[in-house]
Amino acid sequence: METQLLEPILRATKRRGKIVIPGFAVGRTQDIVYTLHKLSVAGRIPYLPVFVDSPLSVNVTDVFRRHPECFDRETLAILHAPSDNDPFGFQRLTYIRDVEHSKELNDRPGPFVIIAASGMCDNGRVVHHLANTIEDPRNMVIIAGYQADNTLGKKLVLRQPVVNVFGEPHELKAEVVVLNSFSGHADRNELLAYIDGFDRKRMKSVFVVHGDPDQSGKLADGLQETGFSNVVIPSRGDRVPLC
Secondary structure: OHHHHHHHHHHHHHOOOEEEEEOOOOOHHHHHHHHHHHHHHOOOOOOOOEEEEOHHHHHHHHHHHHOHHHOOHHHHHHHOOOOOOOOOOOOOEEEEOOHHHHHHHHHOOOOEEEEEOOOOOOOOHHHHHHHOOOOOOOOEEEEOOOOOOOOHHHHHHOOOOEEEEOOEEEEOOOEEEEOHHHOOOOOHHHHHHHHOOOOOOOOOOEEOOOOOHHHHHHHHHHHHHOOOOOEEOOOOOOOOOOO
16 A cells, blocks of 8 residues: 555656545545555655545544554554654644635645545545646546546546536546555455355355446356355345345
8 A cells, every 4th residue: 555655646746746635534534644654754755745624534533543442553553653653643744624724725836635525526625626636737636445437536537538527627637546455345356255154055145235237247247156046136126035
């Protein structure tokens, strides 16, 4: 995760670009902040201001900070380090709550990082930042999570040359980087490995109820290949007796 995030950040920093990272408020934003903290402490990135522009993310991060008993040994070691020991509040990091402070970022020269919700770019403050960022080739959008079909985030992943933001067409000139290492979803192989421990003879049916249609179909095929005989992808409104 650190290496994948480091390389594009150095690229955008060199050309003094703004880096916008759409972040899910619970979990993903804290993962990214923690990774940036580690890169900063290790001296692997130059001085780079980081702004978390999401009131919900700020609230959630406060909850993370209040519960160190949930952290693993690596994180606890950082918390107990002699200096710069807050992985959610290192000295280059600013949390933004008010709208006016958020708007001030539009006129701020790069390089700097904005992490803002929503993760799929369809609402929230990140849409505003994208509208002011994507038409400049110096800038960068880092996609660090799954993007559903027909969302603005998915259109950015597909690098469509023109995307609508707030109903207005915007040319996509900024660099788009997709970092799958930050995804919180189990992939096909992980799901198959999980279900492999179940008794195939006792399971009457397996229902695949989540995911885009093409991916659901591939998972269903994989389940059948591994010996699950009745794999169903239900449609809306389908009813199935469970006993």
